[in-house]
Amino acid sequence: MPATDGKKGPANRPKVVFAGKMGGLLNVKYAFLQAVAADYGFAPLLAADPDDDHKLLRESGLPVLARCTPADVADAAAIVLDDFVDNTALKQFPLPRVPVIQLWHGVPLKKIGFPEISSAVNMTPEKAARLTRLYSGYASVPSTSPWMTEQLFSGVFQAEAFPELGFARNDVLLRAPGRNDMLGVDVDLYAHVARHRKAGGKVVVYMPTFRDTGGSFLEDGVIDPMVINAFCARHDILFLAKFHHSIRVDSFRKLPGFCVYNSGCDIYPLLPMADALITDYSSIYxxxxxxxxxxxxxxxxxxxxxxxxxxxxYDYASMTPGLHVRSQEELVSAILRTAMHGDDPHAAARRSLRDTVFARVDALSAHRVCNHIKDLVTSNKEC
Incomplete structure (x- = not known):
């Protein structure tokens, strides 16, 4: 499909505006790429941040809206998000009265949406009013399984439907990445990890979530990157860390064993090369x-x-099937146990939870999402 500034879709097809980033929360990225790759009866356009993704998309021949204006979305047949609209190129826009599909960006362990509003932790009337607006008004919020719909998503969001389609971004975990999948990926670090694996080395990925009230592994002094670097050098392990963009770790970027992945880049194509994942409360797990x-x-x-x-x-212990550690010493021991020695004592519990959270384990979620968008656009047009 040729690049366009997207005033009209090709052949007068209904225009569907995707708003997201190539290295952002990623369900929009992979759903958009699927919509471009196959014919779903609508014209996909990505409303991109011109400073981040516009040039990249234009050079790849993908349909992109640059410096998006209200006129660019006024004739859209649907809007597709994976974040709050305030965090996209459509922020502050009066959106047309068309279906808004919220692909969201993960299975929540921490409270979000209406349950968070009802919580007494870190909540103010102003924050509650903002969250009420942001979690409301969607035509659909795709879920991943009946359990997820009933237990979580239907209570988190106000939406007309919760179709169980899966997350588009997970497809690349279950198949080899294509050329466009690598848009927004740190390709140099991807190649470095691939070489390390090919040479027989091990890889662990560390992806902690952010703290609403501040703090990080550096500020709290729980991990010394120099110690982790020396440990990994001894054991031929690559410790690949991706942090929230608010955490500044520039001084550690060039350590051979402690690699920092750009917080604005897509790490999903790299995850299949990992031997283990380290996290805390993040939905990445x-x-x-x-x-x-x-x-x-x-x-x-x-x-x-x-x-x-x-x-x-939920109770943290019951929903986290893996080794639990609280110190740097325990962490390096767990890395040795899992990545180096292949010990996986929580495999059965992990698979049970996986099958509860994900009704399907395949690489077809983006395809299901695009078919769902097509159905919404068609039904809305007929109304």
Missing amino acids: FDFMLLDKPLIFFPYDKEKYISRDRELF
């Missing part, structure tokens, strides 16, 4: 379960996090 590899949970500040940052939907 649910997606990683699709790879059937060990999880290490590092909730070093659990008591503070639950009491000051976010309440959790």
